[in-house]
Amino acid sequence: MAETTPPLTRPRKRRRDPERTREAILEVSAKLMAKDGPEALSVSQVAQLAGVNRGTAYHHFQTREQLVKATTDWVSEKMTAAVFGDGEQPRNRPEVVLGNLAHFCVEYPEFGRVWLVRILSMEDRNQDHFWRQFKTQVDRFVASDAAHEGIDAEVHAVRVLSSAILWPVWMRSRSATPEEREEMANRFTREMMRLHLDGLFRKEKYPDLEMMPTHV
Amino acid sequence: MAETTPPLTRPRKRRRDPERTREAILEVSAKLMAKDGPEALSVSQVAQLAGVNRGTAYHHFQTREQLVKATTDWVSEKMTAAVFGDGEQPRNRPEVVLGNLAHFCVEYPEFGRVWLVRILSMEDRNQDHFWRQFKTQVDRFVASDAAHEGIDAEVHAVRVLSSAILWPVWMRSRSATPEEREEMANRFTREMMRLHLDGLFRKEKYPDLEMMPTHV
DNA sequence: ATACTGTTCAACACTGATGTATAAAATTGT
């Protein structure tokens, strides 16, 4: 379609910058993947929205599948850098990691979502850089004397990651101002820290609550 | 393809049962939507996997879009019934709702996932039956004297729902035995209840922890 | 200037899906 009709806007003199072109493609790709999932991603649409020719996209990424893979890899690295730092001094205090995670996810909700879909569908999750770091963090914390006894680390990890990633999606942080986004991240971090410090129930109101799960 | 080649397996004598046919289609549709998202759903594939003719699928659901809508509506109703009961006596104790939710999501992880995608992309979330019920539940609990002060109800709701739905996906409950699934649901409920009762941190180890969110 | 690389454009063969249409078979209700 866009191939047969002459471009209405004259072909923008795209400064040659393969790195930027690649990033532009990856960014649009991530955005679309977050919206409709990896299976629905089309190279045509990515190229169109990124303002590059479809041929260019195929030049950088040979096939659709490779574009999907490159996008998820790229996102995972971005996320690791943003949450744990660039390798210099790792930021490991649990409350700091939580805050970083919340802020990153609010700023880039599509990245979080892409990462979530990626990790859920990966055969071997230890292949993922971010997950390895996060898991190490959690295990270390749970084993430390700063944590309560009997925490289920895996449930804990899944709970924190899934809610941190989906909270901004729920709040539609994409269409918010920077100030609103800041407040969203803070709301999340605040409530999570409150929960982690105090819990939810007033224990005295649940004297009979056996710890075994209930369901009808 | 399957339309031009004669079927190798003889056409199964499909007992006429429009209700079951409809449900069979919806079930497959939900499964596929959970895997690849609504945008990637194809009527052809659904019909094939459901073992019905493509024409039949179009007979029950006029267009692809309508199939998507019907599927999400159907899932939302199923979920409401499973978690809150069929309208008779509503099951409202928070720990029971949590247990029901965990068990439902572990048994039918695809339904939870479909519902999650649906609710996240809905303009007006109050249109959704399950969400209305759940929100009412949460608001009532947070306002009660059984709950701590200062709980952020919205963060709480998103946290519980997102983790309950994604926990079975993470654990790949689909490929587990009934016993394993039971244990998965119990693990989740147990840790959540533990968290809700005690929190995560030993407070005495964090005397300096200001409540304001931290990030670097 | 020349060679190289990134980028654009247009065309092509192919696949697979949508939505429509029509006829026929099978099952059920009356």
Place this chain on the structure above:
DNA sequence: ACAATTTTATACATCAGTGTTGAACAGTAT
């Protein structure tokens, strides 16, 4: 027995995407 409904089987027009190719063009580096 008859009518209505459900299901199958085909066919067809249409559209959108994939992956490939070849030629041209535009900056960049040597």
